Amino acid sequence: MSTTSATVVSSAKAETGLLSQPRSVWAVFFACVIAFMGLGLVDPILPAIAKNLQATPSEVTLLFTSYNAVMAVAMLITGAISSRLGIKWTLVMGIIVIALFSGLGGLSNGIWSLVGLRGGWGLGNALFVATALAAIVSLSNSGTAKAIILYEAAIGLGISVGPLLGGWLGGFSWRGPFLGVAALMVVAFFGLIMLMPKSSSTSPNRAKTSLLDPFRALKHRSLLVFGIGAALYNFGFFTLLAYAPFVMGLDVHGIGYVFLAWGILLAITSVFMAPRLQQLFGTVKSMCTMLTLFALLLLAMGLWTSTQWVTIAAVILAGALLGNNNTLITTAVMNAAPVERSTASAAYSFLRFIGGAIAPYLAGKLAEWYSSSTPFIVGAIFVMVSVIFIGINFKHIKHVDDAEMGH
Structure with a gap:
């Protein structure tokens, strides 16, 4: 390539389209889709797992709890691991762990062993998810904002296809979705091995990340505010994801279709609507609006839990609000x-x-202590608390829009 053409490519780099990405980005994108299938894949089979393993709904929801708890703690070590192994091998390690534990989950015979194996799956997901965002941003040639949209699209696609596949495989056996993820992860493994560059370092200076770095990062008020706000809003998000299947009164396939519609809206809004809202109203205001509407939807689910069409419609509509919020x-x-x-x-x-x-x-x-309506009402309260918390701290986070304009 001549110097002139190299200069043209370099100057046009920032304006490259969302879909004009290197093959390595698409390899990570595909693996992301499969990794996030794991989240929604289990949804349609929660009642089936409860029935087959003689477990209560609260015991079955521990499949989300162990997964998220291990993922939360493991997130703190992902930076230290990826700065030593490099992005590529951290992703590959994450994929191997997910494939191993989801495969073993499919062979499990008791609720408690399954809960433990889901925790192992969460470890793999932590290694993969935290690194995948950094990988797509660093390997992409279209700027941070578009790279994040691509990452959110992968999440949306995975979350939307997951329940459909989970419902279909779960129709044969509750074990099917677990074994399905293991098989798909093997495909993702070969994709990453072949398509990702050998030396995907985490940063140009290749500095080793300390285990304390994430805690030091939380000294920045803005990051702490978003983290606490997300923790509060996730009470609503995971109440919807983990408990709604028990109140919709649908079979495995029915739950799969409802969450497919939910995930499709989540994917579409995260890619097409969120960037528009950001431009028109700003990140924080758009986020607070989406969260307020989500709290109202959860409240509606709490007030009309026994009305089937209300719970189904609310779950599907929530996808649009959550898709916007996730990208923002x-x-x-x-x-x-x-x-x-x-x-x-x-x-x-x-x-x-x-x-x-x-x-x-x-x-x-x-739900066991009070009624099937209570989880949704409590979830709505937590989401509203996150809106109030973000609003109170607005002066500490309003600079995020200035940073985005500068990219």
Whole structure:
């Protein structure tokens, strides 16, 4: 390539389209889709697992709790691991762990062994998820904002296809979805091995990340605010994900179709609507609006839990609000503090998944103690608290839009 053409390519780099990415980005994208299938894949089979393994709903929701709890803690070590192994081998290690534990989960015969194996799956997901965002941002040639949209699209696609595949495989046996993820992860493994560059270092200076870096990053008020806000809002998110299947009164396939529609809306809004909202109204205001609407939807589910069409419609509509919010908050976190993106992602994810770990089990227990309406009402309260908390701290986080304009 001549010097002139190299200069043209270099100057046009920032304006490269969302879909004009290197093959390595698409390899990570595909693996992301499969990794996030794991989240929604289990959804349609929760009642089936409860029935087949003689478990209560609150015991079955522990499949989300163990997964998220291990993921939260493991997020703190992902930076230290990836700065030593490099992005490529951290991703590959994550994929191997997911394949191993989801495969063993499919062979499990008791609820408690299955809960433990889901925790192992969460470890693999932590290694993969925190590193995948950094990988797509660093390997992409279209700027941070578009790279994040691509990452959120992979999440949306995985979350939307997961329940459909889970419902279909779960129709044969509740074990099917677990074994299905293991098989797909083997495909993703070969994709990454062949398509990702050999030396995908985490940063140009290749500095080793300390285990304390995520905690140091949380000294930045803006990152702490987004992390706590996400932990609170995840109470609503995972109440919907882990408990709604028990109140919809549908079979495995029916639950799969409802969450497919939910995931499709989540994917579409995260890619096409969120960036538009960000431009028109700003990140924080758009985020607070989406969260307020989500709280109202959860409240509606709590007030009309026994009306089937209301719970189904609310779950599907929630997809649109959550898709917007996920992209908005991820973009905000990447621009919140002057720390490495992988460290910011790990610190934020640690706090976010703590909320995701407590909420599912709490939802199951609240239903046992009080009524099937209570988890949704409590979830709505937590989401509204996150809006108030973000609003109170607005002056500490309003700079995220300035950072985005500067890209």
